[in-house]
Amino acid sequence: MSKAILIEMLKEKQLKITPQRIAIMEELEKNGHLTVDDIFNGIKLRVPSVSLATVYKNILALQNANILKSVKTPTHKQKYEINTSPHVHLFCKICENLEDFEININNFKEYCKKESGYHCIDEASILLTGICKRCSNTRK
Numbered sequence: 001m002s003k004a005i006l007i008e009m010l011k012e013k014q015l016k017i018t019p020q021r022i023a024i025m026e027e028l029e030k031n032g033h034l035t036v037d038d039i040f041n042g043i044k045l046r047v048p049s050v051s052l053a054t055v056y057k058n059i060l061a062l063q064n065a066n067i068l069k070s071v072k073t074p075t076h077k078q079k080y081e082i083n084t085s086p087h088v089h090l091f092c093k094i095c096e097n098l099e100d101f102e103i104n105i106n107n108f109k110e111y112c113k114k115e116s117g118y119h120c121i122d123e124a125s126i127l128l129t130g131i132c133k134r135c136s137n138t139r140k
Helices: 003-012 019-031 036-043 052-064 106-116 133-138
Strands: 068-071 079-082 088-092 098-101 126-130
Touching: 003 019, 019 036, 019 052, 019 079, 036 052, 052 068
Parallel strands: 088 126
Antiparallel strands: 068 079, 088 098
């Protein structure tokens, strides 16, 4: 995504456009799933005045605006990503890599809604754990 698209995302959600928010979003766009510490370390050279508290505050604001999503993993601190289309996360138990797996989960949500009797299922968070291809190849 270009910087203009990131700015447009903030405008759509009526959030103030700040260098800190743009830097956070750029860092996530460039590197994928990151912890708060990863984001802070990645942007402090570009935005020297940024504090860890500022990063936390802005991540919360971006999360509340549904621009960022948090991803909980079995062994890591919470990670964040720019909220895109619904997808599944794959987590390697060995190298602890977290990656997106693009699949339409709407059918799964509809199935769960039908079977459970829920009137509405708004969101799904699916994390599958296993051993990634790279780690599997090194174990042979």
